[in-house]
Amino acid sequence: MDDTTFAVLGTGGIGRRALEVSADKPDLTPVAACDRHGVAVDHDGLDVDELLAATEGNIASDGGATVEGGSTGIKQAGADKGVAASVQADPTESPIDDVIAESDAIDAVLVALPNLEHDFIPRVAERFAEADFEGVLVDVLKRSRVIGMLDDREETLEDAGITFVCGAGATPGFLTGAAALAAQSFVEVHEVDIWWGVGLKSGYEDNRGTVREDIAHLDGYDIETARAMTDEEIEELVDEHDGVLEFHDMEHADDVLLERAGICDAEDVTVGGVLDLRNDEKPTTTTVTVTGETFDGEVATNTFELGDDTSMEANVNGPALGYLKAAVRHNRAGDYGVFGPAELMPGF
Amino acid sequence: MDDTTFAVLGTGGIGRRALEVSADKPDLTPVAACDRHGVAVDHDGLDVDELLAATEGNIASDGGATVEGGSTGIKQAGADKGVAASVQADPTESPIDDVIAESDAIDAVLVALPNLEHDFIPRVAERFAEADFEGVLVDVLKRSRVIGMLDDREETLEDAGITFVCGAGATPGFLTGAAALAAQSFVEVHEVDIWWGVGLKSGYEDNRGTVREDIAHLDGYDIETARAMTDEEIEELVDEHDGVLEFHDMEHADDVLLERAGICDAEDVTVGGVLDLRNDEKPTTTTVTVTGETFDGEVATNTFELGDDTSMEANVNGPALGYLKAAVRHNRAGDYGVFGPAELMPGF
Numbered sequence: 001m002d003d004t005t006f007a008v009l010g011t012g013g014i015g016r017r018a019l020e021v022s023a024d025k026p027d028l029t030p031v032a033a034c035d036r037h038g039v040a041v042d043h044d045g046l047d048v049d050e051l052l053a054a055t056e057g058n059i060a061s062d063g064g065a066t067v068e069g070g071s072t073g074i075k076q077a078g079a080d081k082g083v084a085a086s087v088q089a090d091p092t093e094s095p096i097d098d099v100i101a102e103s104d105a106i107d108a109v110l111v112a113l114p115n116l117e118h119d120f121i122p123r124v125a126e127r128f129a130e131a132d133f134e135g136v137l138v139d140v141l142k143r144s145r146v147i148g149m150l151d152d153r154e155e156t157l158e159d160a161g162i163t164f165v166c167g168a169g170a171t172p173g174f175l176t177g178a179a180a181l182a183a184q185s186f187v188e189v190h191e192v193d194i195w196w197g198v199g200l201k202s203g204y205e206d207n208r209g210t211v212r213e214d215i216a217h218l219d220g221y222d223i224e225t226a227r228a229m230t231d232e233e234i235e236e237l238v239d240e241h242d243g244v245l246e247f248h249d250m251e252h253a254d255d256v257l258l259e260r261a262g263i264c265d266a267e268d269v270t271v272g273g274v275l276d277l278r279n280d281e282k283p284t285t286t287t288v289t290v291t292g293e294t295f296d297g298e299v300a301t302n303t304f305e306l307g308d309d310t311s312m313e314a315n316v317n318g319p320a321l322g323y324l325k326a327a328v329r330h331n332r333a334g335d336y337g338v339f340g341p342a343e344l345m346p347g348f
Numbered sequence: 349m350d351d352t353t354f355a356v357l358g359t360g361g362i363g364r365r366a367l368e369v370s371a372d373k374p375d376l377t378p379v380a381a382c383d384r385h386g387v388a389v390d391h392d393g394l395d396v397d398e399l400l401a402a403t404e405g406n407i408a409s410d411g412g413a414t415v416e417g418g419s420t421g422i423k424q425a426g427a428d429k430g431v432a433a434s435v436q437a438d439p440t441e442s443p444i445d446d447v448i449a450e451s452d453a454i455d456a457v458l459v460a461l462p463n464l465e466h467d468f469i470p471r472v473a474e475r476f477a478e479a480d481f482e483g484v485l486v487d488v489l490k491r492s493r494v495i496g497m498l499d500d501r502e503e504t505l506e507d508a509g510i511t512f513v514c515g516a517g518a519t520p521g522f523l524t525g526a527a528a529l530a531a532q533s534f535v536e537v538h539e540v541d542i543w544w545g546v547g548l549k550s551g552y553e554d555n556r557g558t559v560r561e562d563i564a565h566l567d568g569y570d571i572e573t574a575r576a577m578t579d580e581e582i583e584e585l586v587d588e589h590d591g592v593l594e595f596h597d598m599e600h601a602d603d604v605l606l607e608r609a610g611i612c613d614a615e616d617v618t619v620g621g622v623l624d625l626r627n628d629e630k631p632t633t634t635t636v637t638v639t640g641e642t643f644d645g646e647v648a649t650n651t652f653e654l655g656d657d658t659s660m661e662a663n664v665n666g667p668a669l670g671y672l673k674a675a676v677r678h679n680r681a682g683d684y685g686v687f688g689p690a691e692l693m694p695g696f
């Protein structure tokens with residue numbers, strides 16, 4: 001495959017790490033990055049080291065918070081903060097439009113904004129479509145209902161020539177991909193069970209976007225109430241649970257994405273997990289089990305386990321860039337519209 | 349995806365089961381099947397039940413042997429045997445050419461001939477290319493060196509518009525696909541270990557092609573010597589091992605295919621397994637382990653395990669048809685040439 005140029009919207013945890021990880025892959029060239037206050041563009045390839053050093057405080061606010069304007073920890077450089085502190089960047093009040101203006105020379109855009117309103121990313125996609133962007137958009141969202149909002153815009157995306165891959169991080173991306181692969185033993189899948197463990201010793205302070213996103217899945221919370229919580233309220237909630245939050249029957253996009261890919265019915269998918277904010281060790285092993293019936297009538301379970309020493313960050317960013325590259329191949333082949341990660345897998 | 353029409357070359361174990369399994373998937377329509385003596389074509393879809401019933405003795409000779417002309421157990425219908433015994437079929441002396449003659453209306457061809465000379469399938473591919481077949485060819489071979497022979501013909505295949513997927517069965521297909529997926533946690537893969545277990549209580553008699561193919565991997569054997577063995581010699585060898593054959597450091601295509609897909613160096617891949625010809629229970633659990641380093645410097649191992657109750661047959665035929673469908677998408681997008689299964693996966 002030829003080289004792929006990509007942009008990152010949001011330079012919180014996920015965006016920064018995508019830039020960092022891409023440095024290991026010569027066929028991926030980051031050419032643009034933005035946060036709420038600044039935009040850096042270099043079509044020959046950004047100087048990732050400089051950009052990351054200049055914006056290093058951003059990691060404390062993670063993806064969403066940065067673009068939302070959370071200022072905690074964002075590095076100051078004179079009047080500039082965040083991306084604007086980089087010598088490669090300019091301050092701006094319209095970062096996304098600035099990236100769109102450069103998008104003729106961008107193959108793919110990683111939308112690393114985990115914690116905004118439900119329809120924020122669909123609306124961002126629409127703006128790219130209105131500007132006739134022909135290329136790939138990838139997000140790492142985890143909520144089922146966003147898929148429907150993207151589907152509502154599918155014709156717009158197709159007309160522009162956009163291949164949109166939603167939910168391409170660890171969950172649902174990596175794990176639904178594993179489920180789709182594991183399903184190939186079976187002519188009928190009875191049940192997919194996704195159970196994840198994440199250990200983030202660095203705690204809430206360093207992982208705001210991700211933690212807030214997860215809290216939205218707890219009983220009694222949704223994305224709006226989680227978003228409305230103050231940092232203190234979140235710290236309090238975490239304290240109440242001694243730093244360990246356990247989730248069951250999450251409204252996660254995995255179910256919808258596996259149904260879209262023809263693997264099983266959404267109702268046959270269960271998702272849960274444990275988030276430990278006081279230990280880096282995973283509190284439980286991330287495991288995908290797929291139970292089904294083979295063509296010769298046997299019922300069996302295939303299992304995919306992630307090593308406990310693979311961090312959430314590694315399992316988000318590797319797959320996100322893997323799906324991004326797969327999507328570029330689809331896009332170049334004229335395959336436009338909305339795709340879940342599992343739809344990019346071979347599937348019987 | 350639109351409907352896919354496909355043909356099967358060889359109606360031994362793998363070919364028959366591909367026809368059988370496809371009946372569970374309405375978007376896959378089998379339109380042609382052949383063995384050495386007969387060819388059945390119906391562009392509206394073969395009557396699989398009738399064809400399988402008419403040829404049911406073939407299962408005893410597995411894929412290769414049937415086309416090679418092994419007559420043991422092949423059903424007789426007057427002067428016809430094998431496929432020719434079906435009311436949908438005609439006797440022929442040029443079954444492959446007969447399928448090629450119909451190939452304008454065939455999207456994909458599953459080459460289910462496991463036990464012929466090294467260059468047999470590359471030469472079959474060449475014949476399809478010479479006839480300007482635009483479509484997909486899939487094989488389920490397990491030997492590394494065949495890939496090179498296909499590569500030698502890549503330009504011919506590309507010019508014709510052929511997408512050739514090699515090794516698309518359980519191993520290397522399913523398991524290298526799993527390895528490619530599991531590799532996404534890592535920026536560098538250190539080691540891929542593939543360890544398979546197969547239990548075939550039905551023994552050599554019912555699995556001639558597969559067993560012969562595996563024997564070729566034993567120390568002191570190669571595909572030519574394995575092919576030259578009489579049935580009695582094979583039975584004797586199996587007896588000497590009490591029905592259990594254990595394989596280490598196999599020359600399996602997995603290594604080459606993972607290197608092609610950019611996952612790791614071929615030398616970092618080890619393949620072995622245990623074949624029990626006297627029990628249906630697997631003698632060991634089929635496991636793929638991928639060890640690598642994450643972008644944040646941790647070394648970890650991701651694991652994929654097939655349920656012990658999934659038969660070899662289920663794990664060959666599901667993936668073979670899954671890769672076939674993925675290849676049809678590539679072919680329709682103009683993506684021609686030789687591909688390993690792992691190359692059809694998203695990959696960072």
